[in-house]
Every structure is written in structure tokens, then in C-alpha cells.
Amino acid sequence: MTDDLLTDRSPSGGQPAGDLLLDVRDLRVSFPTADAEGGSVTAVDGLSLSLARGRSLGLVGESGSGKSTAAFALLGMHRGTGAEVTGTVRVAGTDVNAASDEELRRLRGNRVAMVFQDPLSALDPFWSVGDQIAEVYRLHTGASRRAARARAVEVLDRVGIPDAARRAGAHPHEFSGGMRQRALIAMALACEPDVLVADEPTTALDVTVQAQILDLLHDLREETGMGLLLVTHDLGVVAGATDEVLVMQGGRAVEHGGTEDVLRAPGRPYTRQLVEAVPRLEARRTPVPVGDDVLLRVEDLHRHYPAPRGSGGERAPGLGRLLGRRPQHRAVDGVTLDVRRGETLGVVGESGSGKTTLGRMMVRLLEPTSGRILLDGRDISRDGERALRPVRRDLQMVFQDPVSSLNPRRSVGDSVAEPLLAGGADAAAARSEVRDLLERVGLPASWYDRYPHEFSGGQRQRVGIARALAVRPRLIVCDEPVSALDVSTQAQVVGLLGDLQREFGLTLVFIAHDLAVVRQVSDRVAVMRQGQVVEWGDADRVYESPQHPYTRRLLAAVPVLDPAEAASRRRARRALLALDRSADGAEPAAVA
Amino acid sequence: MLRFLLRRSVSTVLVLLVLSAVVFTLFYATPGDPAILACGKGCDGDRLAVVRHKLGTDLPLWDQYWHFLRGLVAGRDYDAGADTTHCAAPCFGYSFQYDQPVLGMITARLPVDVSLTLGAMVIWMVVGVGTGLLSALRRGGATERLLTGLTLAGMSTPVFLIGLLLMMAFCSWLGWLPFPQYTPIADDPARWAANLVLPWLSLALISAAAYARMTRSSMLETLAEDHIRTGRAYGLPERRIVAGHALRGALTPVITLLAIDVGGMLGGATLTETVFGFDGLGRLLVNAVNHIDLPVVVGVTLFAAFFIVIANAVADVLYAVADPRVALA
Numbered sequence: 001m002t003d004d005l006l007t008d009r010s011p012s013g014g015q016p017a018g019d020l021l022l023d024v025r026d027l028r029v030s031f032p033t034a035d036a037e038g039g040s041v042t043a044v045d046g047l048s049l050s051l052a053r054g055r056s057l058g059l060v061g062e063s064g065s066g067k068s069t070a071a072f073a074l075l076g077m078h079r080g081t082g083a084e085v086t087g088t089v090r091v092a093g094t095d096v097n098a099a100s101d102e103e104l105r106r107l108r109g110n111r112v113a114m115v116f117q118d119p120l121s122a123l124d125p126f127w128s129v130g131d132q133i134a135e136v137y138r139l140h141t142g143a144s145r146r147a148a149r150a151r152a153v154e155v156l157d158r159v160g161i162p163d164a165a166r167r168a169g170a171h172p173h174e175f176s177g178g179m180r181q182r183a184l185i186a187m188a189l190a191c192e193p194d195v196l197v198a199d200e201p202t203t204a205l206d207v208t209v210q211a212q213i214l215d216l217l218h219d220l221r222e223e224t225g226m227g228l229l230l231v232t233h234d235l236g237v238v239a240g241a242t243d244e245v246l247v248m249q250g251g252r253a254v255e256h257g258g259t260e261d262v263l264r265a266p267g268r269p270y271t272r273q274l275v276e277a278v279p280r281l282e283a284r285r286t287p288v289p290v291g292d293d294v295l296l297r298v299e300d301l302h303r304h305y306p307a308p309r310g311s312g313g314e315r316a317p318g319l320g321r322l323l324g325r326r327p328q329h330r331a332v333d334g335v336t337l338d339v340r341r342g343e344t345l346g347v348v349g350e351s352g353s354g355k356t357t358l359g360r361m362m363v364r365l366l367e368p369t370s371g372r373i374l375l376d377g378r379d380i381s382r383d384g385e386r387a388l389r390p391v392r393r394d395l396q397m398v399f400q401d402p403v404s405s406l407n408p409r410r411s412v413g414d415s416v417a418e419p420l421l422a423g424g425a426d427a428a429a430a431r432s433e434v435r436d437l438l439e440r441v442g443l444p445a446s447w448y449d450r451y452p453h454e455f456s457g458g459q460r461q462r463v464g465i466a467r468a469l470a471v472r473p474r475l476i477v478c479d480e481p482v483s484a485l486d487v488s489t490q491a492q493v494v495g496l497l498g499d500l501q502r503e504f505g506l507t508l509v510f511i512a513h514d515l516a517v518v519r520q521v522s523d524r525v526a527v528m529r530q531g532q533v534v535e536w537g538d539a540d541r542v543y544e545s546p547q548h549p550y551t552r553r554l555l556a557a558v559p560v561l562d563p564a565e566a567a568s569r570r571r572a573r574r575a576l577l578a579l580d581r582s583a584d585g586a587e588p589a590a591v592a
Numbered sequence: 593m594l595r596f597l598l599r600r601s602v603s604t605v606l607v608l609l610v611l612s613a614v615v616f617t618l619f620y621a622t623p624g625d626p627a628i629l630a631c632g633k634g635c636d637g638d639r640l641a642v643v644r645h646k647l648g649t650d651l652p653l654w655d656q657y658w659h660f661l662r663g664l665v666a667g668r669d670y671d672a673g674a675d676t677t678h679c680a681a682p683c684f685g686y687s688f689q690y691d692q693p694v695l696g697m698i699t700a701r702l703p704v705d706v707s708l709t710l711g712a713m714v715i716w717m718v719v720g721v722g723t724g725l726l727s728a729l730r731r732g733g734a735t736e737r738l739l740t741g742l743t744l745a746g747m748s749t750p751v752f753l754i755g756l757l758l759m760m761a762f763c764s765w766l767g768w769l770p771f772p773q774y775t776p777i778a779d780d781p782a783r784w785a786a787n788l789v790l791p792w793l794s795l796a797l798i799s800a801a802a803y804a805r806m807t808r809s810s811m812l813e814t815l816a817e818d819h820i821r822t823g824r825a826y827g828l829p830e831r832r833i834v835a836g837h838a839l840r841g842a843l844t845p846v847i848t849l850l851a852i853d854v855g856g857m858l859g860g861a862t863l864t865e866t867v868f869g870f871d872g873l874g875r876l877l878v879n880a881v882n883h884i885d886l887p888v889v890v891g892v893t894l895f896a897a898f899f900i901v902i903a904n905a906v907a908d909v910l911y912a913v914a915d916p917r918v919a920l921a
Contacts, residue, residue, distance in 0.1 A: 075825055109826030121818035125917055126840045135836075136826045171916045187826065 007267035009257035020090070021194045021227040022051035022074065027087040029069050029078060040084065043069040045251035047087075051195065056221060056228035058238035058259065060274070061248035062486040063457075070248070071199050071231045075112055076104045092194040110140040113188035117200035119180035123172040129183045130156065130168025137190040155186040159216060177351070178209035185216065195227045196220075202237060206350035206513060211557035214241045215570055233486055235278050236559030239263055240566030247271050260563045277488040279516035281558055284540060288502075290343040290523060294374075295507050296362060296475055297338040301371035301381075303357050304328040331357040332368075333531030339475065344501065344508040346522030346539065348515055348554070354531040355511045359477040362509060363395040364388055393423065396468035400480035402460030406452040413438070413448030416467045423471060437466040440503075442496060458489035462496065469500065477509040482517060494521055515558050519543055527551045552576075596908075596920040604901045611897050612890055613657060619886045620653045626884045629689065646670050646677075647688060660685060660890070684894070685887025687880075694891035697876065704774050704872040708864060709857040711788055712795035713850070720800035721846060724807025728815070728842075729834065739804070747801035755794040755867035762790060772868045795864045799853065806849060811842040844914045848907045855903020859896025 029044040044066040051057050061067045072078060076096045078085050089096040092111040094103065108114075116122040124132055133155060134148035143151065149168070157164035159182040172180055181201060188196055198217065202210035218241060221228050230242055238245055238259060245262045247255040247270070255268045266272040306328065332354040339345045339362075349355045360366040361373065364380055373381040380391055399405040406415055413434050420430040435445035441462040452460055461481060468476050478497065482490040494517065501508055512518050518525060518539075525542045527535040527550065535548040546552045556573055560566050627644040628635060635643070644650040648659055648670070659668065667681035679686045684694040723743060727736040762769045770783075772791055777784040814820065815838050823833045860874030873892055880888035912918045 077821070077825060105827045105829065107827070108824070109828075114822075114825045116818065116822065118818060122822045124819040124823075124837050126915065127837070135828070139826075139828060139832075173917045184822075 006253050007255045007257070009261055009267070019052055020050045021053055021092055022049065022057075022229065023088075023090040024049045024070075024074070025088045027070060027073055027089060028085070029066070029073055030084045032082055032084075043251055044073065047248070047251070047253055049246055049253070049256070051227040051229060053194070053227060054221065054225045055244070056230060056242040058242035058245045059229060059231045059248060060233070060235060060238055060245055062233060062274075062488065065248040066251035067231045067233075067248050068199055069251075071114075071197050071229065074195075074197055074229070075108050075114055079104070106140070109136050109188075109193070110191045111193055112195040112197060113191070113193040115181070115184050115188050115196065115198040115201045118204050119177065119184045120172060122184055123180060125172055128169050128171055129175065133168075133183070133187045133190050136187055140191045151190060152186070155189045156183065158189065158220075159183070159186045160212075161186070177205055178212060181205060181209075181213050182216065185213070185220075189220065189224075192224065193226060195229065197229045197231070199231045200233070201230070203232070203234070207515065207559075208350065208553060208557040210237070210559070211570075211573055214559075215573065217241060218570070234559065235263065235274060235487070236561055239561050239563050240559055240570065247274070263561050263563065273488060275561065277491045278561060279487070279490070279494075279514065279520055280561070281516045281519055281543060281555065283516070283520050284543075285344070285498075285519070285521060285523065288342060288344075288523060290340050293341040294338045295341040295376065297372075297374040298358075298362065299336050299372040299374070301332055301335045301358070301361060301373065302330065302369045303332040303354075303361060303366060304330050304369045330354075330531045332361065334371075335528075335531075335533050337526055337533060337536065339507055339509060341474075341507055342501075342505060343523040344510055344521050346518035346525040347509060347511045347528060348513065348518045348525060349528030350513060350554075352530075353528040355528050356479055358528070359397070359479050359509060359511045363397050363475070363477050364391070365397065393471045394474045396471065396473040396476045398461070398464050398468050398476060398478040398481045401484060402457060402464050403452065405464060406460060408452055411449045411451055412455065412463045413450075415452075416463065416470055419467065419471045434466070434470065437469055438463075440500070441466045441469070442492075456489075457485050458493060461485065461493055465493075465496065465500070469504065472504070473506070475507045475509065477511065479511045480513065481510070483512060483514060490517065497521065515543075515554060527554065593920060600905045604898070604905075607901055608894055608897060612660070612894055615890050615893050616653065616657050616660070616886075619884070619889065620656075622884070624884045625649070626886060629883055629885075643688075684891035687885050687888045689883055689885050690888075694887045697888065698873065698891055698895055701871055701873050701876055702858075703776060704865070704870050705858055705860060705874070707774075707777065707784070707788055708791055708795060708861055708870070708872065709854055711785075711792040712799070712857075713854055715792055715796035716800040716803055717850065719796065720803030721807045721843070723800070723804040725811055725839075725842075727804070728808045728811035731812070743801040743804040745801075746797045747805070749797070751794055751798055751863045752867045754797055755790070755864065758790045758794055759868075772870070774870045791864050791868045791870065794867070795857075795861060803846065803849075807842065807846055810845055811838065814838045814841040817841070840914065844911060847910050847914065851903045851907035851910060852900070855899045855901075855906075856896075858899040858903075860892070 025048050027044055027047045028042065030040040030042040033039045033041055047066070047070055049057065049059075059067045059071065069078075073085055074089055074091055074096065076089075076099070079101070085097055087097070091107060094107050094111070096104065096107070099107065123129065127135075130149060130152040133152035134145070137143060137151045138145070138148040141148075153165045153168050156168055161167050161179060161182055167175075172183070175183060185201075196217070201217070202213050205213060214237065217228060217230070220226070228242070230238065232238060242259050245255075245257065245259045246253050247262070247268070249270050255262060255266065255271045257267070262271060263275060266275050335354075335358055337345070347355045347358065357366065361368050361381075364373065364383070368381050371381060372379045375391060375394065380388065383391070406412065413431070416437060417430040417434045420433060421427070425433070431448070435448055438447060439445050443459060443462055443466070452463070455463065461484075464481075481497070482493050485493060497508065497510075498521065500506060508521070510518060510521050522539045524537060525539045526533045527542065527548065529550050535542055535546065535551045542551065543555065546555060553576055556569060556576060560569065625644075627640055627647055627649055631640055631643045641650070648656055651659070662668065663679065663681070663683035663685065665681060668679045668683045668686075670677040670679065670686055677686060679693045682695065684698070686693050687697065690697060723739050727739040730736050759771065763771045769786060769789060772787045775783045775787050815834075820833060820838060823837055828836075860872055860877055862872075862874030862878060864870070865872040865874045873895065876888065877892040877896075879885075880892065908920060912920045
């Protein structure tokens with residue numbers, strides 16, 4: 001355990017093997033590659049870890065570090081996939097790699113249960129939530145149908161699903177993201193497992209919901225004494241939720257120790273990099289001198305959509321209802337904001353708050369239902385495509401998902417050159433300008449002819465930024481530009497945006513759900529909730545003395561790197577939650 | 593559900609109206625005079641005019657169409673002086689070549705296509721879906737390669753070739769079955785089935801191939817979904833994962849396709865009818881087109897279209913029943 005590649009300061013290092021729920025020695029997982037030579041890629045390379053009853057371990061690393069592959073090996077999930085697994089994995093006394101298929105099947109869901117990243121796709125859309133939980137329970141305990149159903153309601157109630165007896169009959173798509181993750185945790189709890197393996201359980205969730213789920217996992221562990229292995233890329237998540245941390249890089253453990261020790265004083269340069277890359281709420285932006293000159297102003301902006309069926313809302317009466325006129329969902333509901341020349345306006349909010357709809361209207365990819373959009377004082381909210389053409393150069397957008405927003409069948413150079421060619425540039429000039437742009441965003445100019453699939457996530461986002469820059473816009477709306485990226489890559493892309501802003505005199509609107517990232521880049525911040533801006537002002541003012549209770553709740557939910565601080569925040573959240581319960585009711589339902 | 597039915601009924605009527613208008617216009621613009629064909633050889637100017645008047649082809653297009661629509665609701669009299677032919681409501685027109693109301697001609701032939709389609713459907717669902725599931729679950733093995741090869745062969749062989757080969761084998765050489773000749777099921781169920789076995793098989797083999805391919809890809813897609821992984825991670829036996837969780841998702845698109853295919857086939861399986869000499873809607877339509885028998889063409893076209901529109905509505909209902917995420921609209 002103490003080879004020179006690993007910095008180990010773990011408190012449980014010398015524990016006898018008998019007390020361990022999880023005991024992994026020298027685990028290696030390799031996948032055969034598609035080439036003819038029979039080569040293979042080693043995803044996990046000699047990993048050892050252990051977990052005692054009632055303890056929790058965070059498995060941390062960037063994407064591709066092998067952390068999820070290792071977690072799946074704990075349940076023997078690589079069996080039958082062609083992956084080669086060596087080493088020993090003992091879970092609750094069973095040797096996973098040596099067990100028969102039947103023994104393994106009885107272990108899964110019963111002694112060790114798993115919670116996945118995306119709770120919507122992890123549940124069967126055709127089955128009610130309660131039936132899915134009952135099925136697992138019956139399978140492992142042989143209970144009667146009625147007893148299994150009762151158990152499902154019991155665990156759903158335990159994870160905080162309101163009105164569990166009724167909601168057990170609902171299908172996954174009728175739950176919000178947070179409730180789906182609760183339901184999956186309930187399924188994991190059904191058989192009272194010894195170990196819970198959670199693979200990025202909160203990555204797909206909003207920050208307030210993330211905090212609730214992490215608090216729930218924490219309470220369940222205290223209550224049941226099960227061990228928790230939490231796989232995440234987010235050190236902030238680990239800080240509040242685990243006793244120990246194991247940092248992985250390239251399939252190997254590089255550092256292992258008590259969470260507080262590792263985060264306070266990382267022993268490895270790699271860990272230090274990870275810790276430093278985590279965006280902090282306190283990290284403010286160096287102020288940029290900005291005048292009072294307003295570039296873009298939106299006034300009382302609305303955008304309404306027909307509400308999804310069954311979501312309630314005002315019903316259209318009589319004939320309208322028969323003809324299928326549906327109630328309106330107000331995605332953006334009366335927003336007034338201005339963006340000053342040269343500044344960065346941050347827009348934060350949780351999913352469904354209307355921030356993306358607002359951003360798309362700002363660059364007129366969407367037409368508002370009502371309200372005005374003033375660019376240099378001229379209203380462009382009703383302009384048709386022809387009238388907008390000159391304005392399109394000024395207003396550009398960078399999208400969240402750099403994979404789907406680039407055409408996979410065009411070289412990245414051609415994608416970036418397209419707006420230039422559309423603007424009438426000749427091919428040779430466009431090509432040389434695109435090469436300059438690629439270098440400017442930190443990519444080699446020689447990559448012009450490569451295709452998007454050859455790029456990493458961060459590189460693709462750089463391409464997306466280059467494409468937005470190509471026409472020399474005045475305003476760029478960045479919609480969650482870094483939320484799909486690892487923390488270290490996030491920091492690089494955020495840095496790049498700042499550099500480009502200074503160099504080109506850009507005005508930015510930065511839309512994100514991550515409050516710490518928004519603070520890093522923004523001069524002013526608008527907080528959105530249910531289509532409305534609830535608070536708007538200088539970033540320092542909003543973060544240091546938030547006025548609106550919702551802003552306060554958002555800030556309280558942000559994970560922090562200091563475990564002691566995380567624990568005190570958990571207590572503060574409970575107090576806030578108790579206050580809200582009386583005022584606010586349950587979580588709002590999902591909008592599909 | 594009520595709103596769905598109302599909207600679908602309105603749109604069905606609209607589709608059929610537009611379709612009948614298009615067919616009318618096309619035939620009006622087509623060269624050839626149905627009166628000459630109806631009247632026979634040696635028809636002179638005066639008699640031709642009488643026949644034209646009786647057929648209504650001397651009227652402008654709008655009037656002809658209007659008479660057709662009115663006939664649907666109120667019935668219609670074709671009169672030429674003393675000689676009056678009545679066509680009771682709902683009147684789809686009257687074929688003077690056959691000297692019968694169109695509706696009667698269609699209803700007489702409908703059982704042929706219903707028998708053909710439903711019987712073939714059972715066979716192709718069993719063979720096609722079974723093959724598809726098997727090849728999805730035994731992926732990469734010899735079974736899969738064999739089944740894939742067979743489906744490909746079935747898909748690319750024309751129905752008239754399969755039909756002729758089957759008849760050669762079973763009727764001439766082996767003599768196990770009679771040469772197919774349609775017998776109504778009410779007359780003799782055993783003979784009905786014996787006569788239909790070969791047509792069923794040849795019609796089914798082609799569709800079976802398409803269904804096998806679709807079932808296979810749909811099953812593989814479903815098996816790759818995250819919730820299947822969840823099932824495995826919670827220790828569900830493989831059999832239960834397939835039967836309880838994967839099958840429903842995999843078969844939903846297949847059922848939808850089935851409804852639409854059956855709807856299309858009910859309106860006439862021309863090739864199969866022709867190969868086996870069955871007198872069905874498909875052949876009726878082809879003959880009517882050849883003889884410029886406008887009332888029959890319009891009638892059969894509307895019936896076929898009606899089946900397809902209804903089948904689409906049925907497909908939507910089935911989809912909504914199968915998938916809780918889908919709402920009827």
C-alpha cells in the first residue's frame with residue numbers, strides 16, 4: 001500500500017481485513033481496443049482501497065481517470081463485457097471476481113447497491129417507481145407482493161418523497177430530477193445494503209438539490225451504518241460528504257487520506273492542481289473599468305410556451321380546451337436587465353429558471369412573446385430574419401454542449417470559417433483568419449482540418465468560442481460554457497474568456513448554474529428563478545450581502561472545500577429548509 | 593381521449609375529401625373517354641351522348657364532384673330517360689362496366705384482403721419478431737449470422753418469385769396443397785385456411801424480414817439503455833431483464849409499425865392477389881385504372897386511404913397505451 005507512487009495518510013490503513021465492507025487489492029481493469037493487434041487500454045491500474053462499516057470514501061479524479069470503471073468493478077459489472085479484470089475485490093466478504101454468476105447476482109442490490117449519475121435514464125420509463133423498487137426487494141428477500149409494495153413506500157418515504165404512498169405509483173418522467181435521484185437511492189436502500197456505491201450522484205442536479213441529496217446520503221449512513229463510496233469529479237462534493245479521499249489519475253491512486261488533510265494540505269502536485277482549480281465563491285474578478293454605456297437592454301421581456309400536459313396551470317376554457325389549446329408556461333416572465341459595454345453580466349439560476357431562454361432571446365435566436373430588446377437603443381425584438389442580418393454579426397452565442405453544437409461531418413476549421421464565408425469573405429482569407437483564431441483560443445493552427453471527435457471537451461469548447469469570435473461580435477452570450485468540463489479545464493476556459501474579453505473589447509453575458517464560476521467571471525450578476533430576476537446587482541454586493549431569500553439559499557447550498565465549514569453549512573441548510581417547508585411546500589415538479 | 597377522437601375524425605374526413613378531389617381531378621385530366629368504353633363498340637354520336645349523360649361525364653368537374661359527395665350522403669340516381677339506375681346511400685358511385693354499385697364490389701372483395709392480411713400478419717409477427725429477438729440476444733454468434741442472412745434473402749426476394757416457387761413446390765411437386773383459390777371462411781374454414789397458406793407465407797416472408805431487422809435493432813438499442821444496466825446492478829436475472837424490462841421498450845415501435853402496415857395491406861395486396869389469382873381490392877383497382885372506371889378507382893382509393901388513416905390513429909393509441917410518457921394529442 002505504500003509504494004512511492006501513492007501518498008497515503010489514511011487513518012484506516014492498518015485496519016484488520018475482517019471489519020472491512022470493501023477490500024480491493026491491486027485491481028486492474030483493461031478493455032480490448034478495436035484495432036486488429038489485440039491491444040488494450042488499461043482503465044484501472046493497480047488500485048487498492050478499503051472501506052469500513054459506517055465510513056465513507058470519496059473516489060476523486062478527472063474524466064478518464066478510471067474512477068467509474070473502478071466503481072463498476074465493485075459490483076462485477078464488467079463481467080461479460082470483454083473487459084479483463086484482475087486483482088481481488090471483496091465486498092461484504094464475497095470475492096466478486098471469483099464468485100459465480102448466481103452469487104454475484106445475489107450480492108448486487110442486496111449487499112452492495114449502486115446509485116447512478118443520471119436518474120432519469122437509470123430508471124425504467126415503463127414501470128412505476130414503486131414497482132421497480134418492489135421488484136428488487138422481492139427478488140432478494142422473497143417477500144410477498146404486498147410486503148414488497150409496503151417496503152417500497154417505506155423507503156420512498158425515508159428518502160423524503162412527499163406523499164410516498166401515492167407517488168409510488170408515478171412513473172419516473174413524472175418526478176423532478178431531485179426526486180428521481182431520491183427514488184434511486186430508495187431502491188438502493190430497499191434491501192439494507194452494507195455498501196452504497198454512488199457514481200456522480202449529484203452531477204446532473206441543481207446546486208440546492210445536490211445539497212439535499214448529499215445531506216440525505218450523510219444521514220442515511222449515520223442511521224444505517226452502511227459504507228459509502230462516493231465517486232465524483234467535484235472536490236467540493238467530497239469535502240462535505242466523506243471521511244476519506246482517494247485521488248485517482250490515469251487509473252492509479254495518487255493520494256489517499258482523511259478528507260480534511262488531503263484538501264487542506266494536498267501532498268501531491270496533481271491533487272493541489274485539482275484543489276486549486278475548484279471555483280470558490282470568494283474568488284472575485286479583478287474589476288474591469290466599465291462606463292455607464294449600455295450596449296443591450298431588455299425590458300419586460302416575456303417568453304411563454306404551451307405547458308406540458310398534466311402539469312396543471314390555468315386551463316383554457318370550453319372550446320379552446322377541446323381544440324387543444326394548452327395552458328401557458330412562462331419560461332421568461334417579465335425580465336428587465338441591461339448589459340454595459342465591456343462588462344460581463346452573470347446570469348445564475350437552477351434548471352428551468354429561464355436563463356437559457358433569456359440568453360437566446362438576447363441574441364434573437366428566439367423571438368420574445370412580448371417586451372423589448374434594445375441594441376444600441378434600437379428595438380430588435382420584432383425584427384424579421386432579413387432585418388436581423390446586420391445585427392447577427394454583433395450578437396454571438398457559445399453553447400453548453402460543445403459536442404452537439406459542432407457539425408460532426410465538417411472539419412472544425414470549416415465550422416469556424418462558415419460565418420466568415422457567409423459574410424462574404426473569400427476562401428483563402430477566411431482560412432488564414434480561422435488559423436489565427438484557432439491559435440488565439442489556444443489550439444494549433446494546423447488542427448484546421450481535424451474533426452470534432454478528435455478533440456477533447458475543453459478543446460471543442462475552444463472551437464465554439466473561436467466560431468463565435470470569427471465575425472468580431474460585440475456581445476457574446478455564453479450559455480453554460482464550462483458546465484460539461486472538468487474543473488481544471490473549466491478554469492482554463494474561464495481564463496481564456498477573460499483574456500479574449502480584454503483583447504477584443506467584448507461584452508459577455510455568462511449564463512451558468514454554478515455560482516462560484518459566475519462570481520469568478522462577472523462584474524454584475526442577475527439571479528433568476530421561475531422566469532424572473534429575483535436579484536440583480538454588482539457581483540460583490542449580491543454575493544456578500546444577498547437580499548433575496550432565494551439567493552441566500554443558493555449560496556448556502558454551494559459545496560465548500562473545508563469539511564468543517566461544510567458540516568456547519570449542512571446544519572444551516574437544515575434550519576433554512578425547516579423555515580421554507582412552512583412557506584414554500586415541496587420541490588416543484590419537473591418540466592419535461 | 594374524447595378530444596383525440598374528435599380531432600382525428602375531423603382530420604380523417606378532411607384527408608378523404610382532399611384525396612377524392614385529387615383523384616377526380618387526375619382522372620378528369622386523363623385522356624380517354626369512359627363513355628366509349630362503357631357503351632361498347634360501334635357506339636354512335638347520339639347514343640354516346642346519352643351514355644355520357646347517364647354517367648355524368650358531360651358535366652363540368654365541379655358538378656361531377658358535387659354529385660359524388662351528395663351521393664355519399666343521400667344516395668344517387670343515374671338516369672337516362674326511361675332507364676334509371678338507383679344507387680343507395682352511401683353511394684360511392686356506380687360502375688357501368690360491371691353494372692354494379694361500387695360499394696357492393698368493394699365489400700364483396702374485402703374479405704379476401706382481410707383474410708390475406710390478418711393471416712399473414714400472424715405469421716410474420718411470429719417469425720419476424722422471433723427472429724429479431726433471437727438475433728439480438730445471440731449477438732455475434734453463428735445463429736445471428738445465419739438469421740441475418742436469411743432475413744436479407746427474404747427482404748430482397750420479390751413476392752411473385754416466392755409465390756411461384758411455393759406453388760411449384762407444394763402444389764405441383766409435393767401435391768400437399770391445392771392450387772390456391774379463395775374460399776370464404778363461412779363456406780368451409782378448413783378449405784379457407786388450406787387455400788390461404790401459400791399466399792400467407794409469401795406475403796409474410798417479405799414483411800417478416802423487415803420486422804426481424806427492426807425488432808433486432810430496437811432490442812439492441814433498448815438493451816444498451818441505462819435502466820437495463822440498473823437492472824443488472826440490482827441483481828435481476830437476465831431473463832427477467834429481457835422479458836420484464838427490455839421487451840416492452842423494444843416492441844413499442846414494432847407494434848406501431850404493425851398497425852400502419854396492416855392498414856396499408858387491407859386496402860389491397862395487389863402482387864399477392866395477382867400471383868395467386870385472388871379477386872381482391874388490389875386487382876380491382878388495377879383493372880379499374882386500366883379501364884378508366886372512375887367510380888371504382890375513387891371508391892377503392894378512398895377505402896384504402898380510410899384504412900391507412902384509421903390504422904395511424906390505432907397506432908397512436910397503441911403507442912400511448914404502451915408508453916406512459918406519451919400523451920394522445
